[in-house]
Amino acid sequence: MLVAFSVAPSGTGRADGSVHDAVAAAVKVVRDSGLPHRTTSMFTEIEGEWDEVFDVVKRATDAVAPYGSRVSLVLKADIRPGYTGELDAKIERLEAAIDRQDDAS
Numbered sequence: 001m002l003v004a005f006s007v008a009p010s011g012t013g014r015a016d017g018s019v020h021d022a023v024a025a026a027v028k029v030v031r032d033s034g035l036p037h038r039t040t041s042m043f044t045e046i047e048g049e050w051d052e053v054f055d056v057v058k059r060a061t062d063a064v065a066p067y068g069s070r071v072s073l074v075l076k077a078d079i080r081p082g083y084t085g086e087l088d089a090k091i092e093r094l095e096a097a098i099d100r101q102d103d104a105s
Helices: 020-033 050-067 086-104
Strands: 002-010 037-039 044-047 070-078
Touching: 002 020, 002 050, 002 086, 020 037, 020 044, 020 050, 044 050, 044 086, 050 070
Parallel strands: none
Antiparallel strands: 002 044, 002 070, 037 044
């Protein structure tokens, strides 16, 4: 399964509203998990089996909790039994489709 998630604290008391330290704590959990992952400016994607992925999401959420009075978690999952390596494969298929469209025009 692939999971894209974003976790951030609120009620941080920071005048600038920055949450980068909290996000860094969450991303460290993901990186230390050993699961395939990718972090962008808005989400972290992680790939693995249901229990291992959701364990990492829970631990990342727990890592953010000390940074504010509450935590917001946004999560989207692509559950496709029998497929692995989709973190990169989905992008490769998309790029190939774009190339075919470019070739057709």
